[in-house]
Amino acid sequence: MIIIPRICINSELISLERAREIVLSSFKTPDNKACIPVSDSCGRVIAHPVYSLRTNPPCTLAGPDGIAVRSEETAMASTDSPVEVEAPRVNTGMPLPGGYDAVIAVEEITQVTDTRFQIYRPVSPFQNTISEGIDIKIGDLLLDKGHIISPFDIGAMLSYGILDVSVRSWKVGIVATGDEIISPYSVPQPGQIVDSNSYMISAFLKQYHITPVMFPALYEDPAGISQMIDTIMQECDMALIFGGSSAGSKDYTVDAMEQIGTLLFHGVAIGPGKPVTLARVHEKPLFGMPGPSVSAMVALHELVVPLLVQWGVPIPSALYIRGVLTSPVTSVEGFDTFRAVKIRKKNGKTQITPLPQVFGHMVGIRADGIFHKKAGEDTSVKGQEVYVKVVSTNTATD
Numbered sequence: 001m002i003i004i005p006r007i008c009i010n011s012e013l014i015s016l017e018r019a020r021e022i023v024l025s026s027f028k029t030p031d032n033k034a035c036i037p038v039s040d041s042c043g044r045v046i047a048h049p050v051y052s053l054r055t056n057p058p059c060t061l062a063g064p065d066g067i068a069v070r071s072e073e074t075a076m077a078s079t080d081s082p083v084e085v086e087a088p089r090v091n092t093g094m095p096l097p098g099g100y101d102a103v104i105a106v107e108e109i110t111q112v113t114d115t116r117f118q119i120y121r122p123v124s125p126f127q128n129t130i131s132e133g134i135d136i137k138i139g140d141l142l143l144d145k146g147h148i149i150s151p152f153d154i155g156a157m158l159s160y161g162i163l164d165v166s167v168r169s170w171k172v173g174i175v176a177t178g179d180e181i182i183s184p185y186s187v188p189q190p191g192q193i194v195d196s197n198s199y200m201i202s203a204f205l206k207q208y209h210i211t212p213v214m215f216p217a218l219y220e221d222p223a224g225i226s227q228m229i230d231t232i233m234q235e236c237d238m239a240l241i242f243g244g245s246s247a248g249s250k251d252y253t254v255d256a257m258e259q260i261g262t263l264l265f266h267g268v269a270i271g272p273g274k275p276v277t278l279a280r281v282h283e284k285p286l287f288g289m290p291g292p293s294v295s296a297m298v299a300l301h302e303l304v305v306p307l308l309v310q311w312g313v314p315i316p317s318a319l320y321i322r323g324v325l326t327s328p329v330t331s332v333e334g335f336d337t338f339r340a341v342k343i344r345k346k347n348g349k350t351q352i353t354p355l356p357q358v359f360g361h362m363v364g365i366r367a368d369g370i371f372h373k374k375a376g377e378d379t380s381v382k383g384q385e386v387y388v389k390v391v392s393t394n395t396a397t398d
Contacts, residue, residue, distance in 0.1 A: 013269040015375065016302060016336045022264050023278060023303050027285050029311045030237040034169040038157045041149045044167035044209050045314055050143040052136045053161030061130040062090035067109060067117055068100035074122040082110070082118040096129055103128035136160060148314045168312055172205055173232035173239035174198045175215040177225060177253055178291070181243070182217075196361070197242045197289070197296050204300065208313050225256035233261075233281045237311075240304070243291040253277075253288050261286060269375060270336045272357075273298040293361050298338045298370075319390045321369065323350030329373055329380040336375050340367035341388055352388055368392045 014022075033047040062068065067087040077083040087104075088097050096103070102123040110118040136142065142160060143153060149165070157165065176195045184194050195217055202212035213236055218225055225241075232239045241253055254266055254277055261281030266288075268276050272295035277288030287304055289296050309315050321343060331337035340363050342353040352371065355363050369388035373380055380386060 013267045013274065013334075014265050016268055016270050019265055019268045019276075019278070019303060020306055023285070023307050024310055026264060026278075026280060027307065028283065030170065032169045032171070032237065033166050035164050035166050038154055038163055038165050041165050041167060042151055042154060043314065044149050044165075045312055046143055046145055046147045046149060047166040047168050049141055049145050050157065050162060050165060052138055052140045052142050054136075054159075055133045055138045056135040056160060057130055057132060060096045060126065060132050062092060062094045062096055062103045063128040063130055064103060064105040065091050066103050066105040066107075066128070068097050069102050069104055069119070069123065070100055071102045071123050071125045071127070074102070074104075074119055077119045077122050079120050082120050084112060084116055084118050086116050088115070093130075101125045101129075146312065167209075170210045170238075170308070170311065170313060171213055171236040172210055173213045173215060173236035174202060174242075175218060175228060175232060175239070176242040177218045178243045179219050193291075195242075197291070197293055200293060201240060201289075201296065201300060208308070208315050210308070210313060222252045222256055222259075225252055226260045229256060229260050229281060229286065233284050233286060236284070238284060238304075238307075239281075239286045240289050240300075241286065242289045242296065257281070257286055257288060268299075268303070269334055270298060270302065270338065271332055272338065273302070274335075276303060278303070292359075294340065294364055297364065301370075302338075320387045321350060321390055322385060322387050323352040325371075325380055325382055325384050325386055326351050326353045327382050329354050329371060331373050331375075331380075334375050337373040339371045339373070340364065341369045341371050342366065343368040343388065343390070352386060 036044070068090045069085055069087050073085050074083060090096065090103060102125060104119055104123055105128065108120065112118060142156065143149070176198050178193065180191055180193050181195050182188055182192050184196065184199065188194055198214055202214060205212045215228060215232060218228055229239070229241070243253065254263070257263055257277060257279035261279040264278045264280060266277045267274055272292060273290055275288070275290045276299040279286045279288070285307060287299070289299055305315055323343060329337065329339050340355045342355060344351045344353065352369070354371065355366055357363070369390050369392070371386060371388045
């Protein structure tokens, strides 16, 4: 039996805004957790409230360097009539000796013998001391659910007896399709394409402590693609499948997605990235991603990342910069257009220069930012002031 793939993308493309609405309203937030060493938890999101296992300090401590005294013995002390007491020496942070309830700083005493001192003013109970549990008590809330762990948090948890912590975890399956796809560790022959997208997206996900699960590239075989999709979706919270969602003669991915799940959309009015597809499989999101690297990154940032953020992944908000276009940006009517740009500071002004839309990865390397021209906006002309999303800190200054 010969299976013929669909030969075109849906002619009625949905808008980017509608696609986001579908993405964000179609899936439940996964509730996966992992218990990991506190020492390895920086940047992770806490899954359960963390409570202190220790009281800090565990007893009353001396504040300044000086002597420990019984406060009632100092009641009559004054500059004109000092009181002589017998008292032990203490240093900052030392436990207060039993029977003593205050500290007088070394600058405020006169030593008479090794153990006897004159004092010139009274002190109240626990004056110049660090009270037991003033920092935290055993059982007190240390860090709440949803908190993003910082280096300081790690120090605190270890100080308070916490060695392991429960954190949120996410798994994203990644697989490429196509007879022409080969491993990066092979030398491509004419007509072959290195599977760079899988590693590029994997590197992006790892920045935010998402676990990418890499699967071997698939040949354009409908049954094989469906079987692999089922395997991936059983194991992962989300999957990204690259290639096979456009209009090639062997683009079977969308058919496989529809066969094993519910197709939510096929094609979005964005350029680049138009072939992006979404299906629900085992109640989880399966994105059909465009093959070209820039298209894949646009689809990732505009549709996948918003869902990850909704799930609680700590992906920071984008940074935008304002500047002036040095040349016009054209677009297709009804499409949201994304254009890689260079950002340069010249004579105190920020210049935004659109990069040529060419094949390959170099446009991504050269880009400092992405200009988003929304569908329906007026044509962007030279000299127009625009905002662009910053994707690199390598902005040049003349």
